[in-house]
Amino acid sequence: CLLLMSSLPPPQHKFSKDTNADLLGFVDDFNGIIIDSKSLPTDKEMFGIVLQASLEVWKQEKRKGIWLKIPLPTHAELIxxxxxxxxxxxxxESGYVMFTKWLPETPNTIPAYTSHFVGVGGFVLNDKREILVIKEKNGPVTSIWKVPGGTADPGEDIAETAVREVLEETGIPCEFECILGFRQLHTARFGKSDMYFICYLKPKHCDIKIQESEIADAKWMDLDEFLNLKYYQGVYKKLLELGKDYADGKRDGIVAESLPVVFKPGNNTVYYTDNQSRL
Amino acid sequence: CLLLMSSLPPPQHKFSKDTNADLLGFVDDFNGIIIDSKSLPTDKEMFGIVLQASLEVWKQEKRKGIWLKIPLPTHAELIxxxxxxxxxxxxxESGYVMFTKWLPETPNTIPAYTSHFVGVGGFVLNDKREILVIKEKNGPVTSIWKVPGGTADPGEDIAETAVREVLEETGIPCEFECILGFRQLHTARFGKSDMYFICYLKPKHCDIKIQESEIADAKWMDLDEFLNLKYYQGVYKKLLELGKDYADGKRDGIVAESLPVVFKPGNNTVYYTDNQSRL
Known part of the structure; x- marks a missing residue:
């Protein structure tokens, strides 16, 4: 059950050293052990000895999942x-590799790492019913017109990604209105999953300035001409039609609201349909 | 620009060996090199020699990002x-560590790995306007009533996760109706981001059978009593109220539709608001 869990303070703050092992390890909320990286020896042989002794103790103490974060490049020898x-x-990650070991005979319940890429595209329509489209300079697809967009930066909200990518790629500053829809796909890079959100953005002006390094071309294209391009079918045709429907007042979007997290300081963005007033 | 990209066939299929390096490497669509793991020697010293020689060649050939996948445990010595x-x-991942090296003097544009955990909760309401709630056995929060749910399995759609988690935790089989809303948070485990979707599910029967290993308690609770629990405020209060509004016919949900990918076989799920007919 994930609700609330991710909003709590980092678990490290609650841990206590409650084990007799040689390595400094903290007991986590699931009776696992988080080994303190700062206490790791850099000498491989010494590490082997204290790790083995500690694992013996943790087995006797009936601990479950053991977390071992090896800092790079300083402790690479320990791997x-x-x-x-x-x-x-x-x-x-660039600075470390995290290893785990499950001690009990029962099935391993150590939670997996992140599973999804998050990509965002901008559906930007001007007053002449023209949509902002680009062609990429690099990558597997350079010959087709697409909406601008890209991957979420670390810590970036969907709405922010949409506005930033459109500005970077085309020089058009925009205001976020809503998410039109999204698709989930499970065969993206490295066998991982990908979520792609398409956002409706309102342009503040229409003067295109192309990002030279990544974009081969950008222009305003008649919306119906764009939607009739033969390579848009299925999933992507649908996502683009959501934008047309929204522009025509025929469909609501998914709006964004920033709300307090409650269990710790700060706000999170909540996305939901906002047609309440019209029903 | 991500639109379409992730739906294309894996790039490996398009690569050609077009380099004079000692290590077998394929040129990717961004003028980078993907080293073939199968061609790696297991001997560390030999690997050092061929890697150094290959990097020299790739620098001369003006290659950009170099991808080196080291299989575990067989090739751990090479790290x-x-x-x-x-x-x-x-x-x-459990079977390998992926390393990269950026060769040019220009900024590194190697794309990052997955950024988001995806969690899903089920808002399950019965005919008596009671909501299905649970208390967890383990973890940082065991004392509060929550809706059932959990983390998406690899390759699993949001709707599937919701139905599976509710069934596993409470024994209640359900039908997915819609996503009510979701929140994005950027301070989850390991400093990564988390998306939590709350789904409206229709129960097929009301006989609770608790998952002994993870769930301490489960029951049907009066909806208003649940919404008035004092720990529900801000983000989570809002997500729960979306369910109440939906149940009362005061708000639309985000529906799911499976559509062809077009650029390769198979379907993806697209999520969008479906109030078109009512406007």
């Missing part, structure tokens, strides 16, 4: 030792 | 060598 003692890679 | 030659960890 082969960890793998040798049965640890598996959980995920990695 | 320190790769790091020593300036590779950084891009991501990892």
């Amino acid at each position: 082969t030792e960890a793998i040798g003692q049965g640890f598996e890679c959980h995920h990695g | 320190t060598e790769a790091i020593g030659q300036g590779f950084e960890c891009h991501h990892g």
